[in-house]
Amino acid sequence: MISAVDHVQLAAPPGSEDRLRAYYADVLGMTEVPKPPVLAARGGCWFRAGPVQLHLGVEEDFRPAGKAHPGLRVTGIEAYAARLEAGGAAVTWDENLPGHRRFYSYDPVGNRLEFLEPLDAVAAV
Template sequence: MMFHYEKLDHVQLAAPRGEEEKARTFYQEVLGFDEVEKPVSLQKNGGVWFQAGAVQLHIGVDEPFTPAKKAHPAIQVKNIEKMKRHLDELEINYQVDSKLPGANRFYIHDPFGNRLEFLEWIQ
């Protein structure tokens, strides 16, 4: 091939129109992402963008809205047990999944029902 893939730039998840503040509360206050300003040319579309380290998530408006219940981003985490304790303190429910050999992982759902996976590879 004359091209190659370098990295995943971002993942977009959907939310209902007008729910940007709910997204900000969850992604910033619960998960610790920072908001990234959308380009002016895209602001009229609604939604909000977030980044933590090299991970960028875009929350876009989808009408009619349907959450991603199976498809999901998988975000690699360092110190995942500390993340679980943080979620426990905030009383955020998560589902531990031990089906992937060599991975400590769990799933949560954002306020819109989108599935998110967090994992740490056991060395």
């Protein structure tokens, strides 16, 4: 039986690792996870925040997905959105998910990311 999501893989173009590191580590506040040497030779980079892992893998004919995206639960969503905007990332709020505050943003290579927080968590702050 499935017990958890181990990681989410996103694609990225060759040579984009430095931009990805600047965004995922510096803007989002994730920690880079060293890739095993055999996988590091393929390029890309991996990141972690608590139990959440995002892997960015190099794809030669990269095109960002139009709709597919990871949904990342955050705490303090207003402050987190401000952090992204301060880091140069555009934030688009969406009020269409009942019981949640959420926004979308894009990484430097065009991958769509959803950030959400349940309203009961927002009210508790």
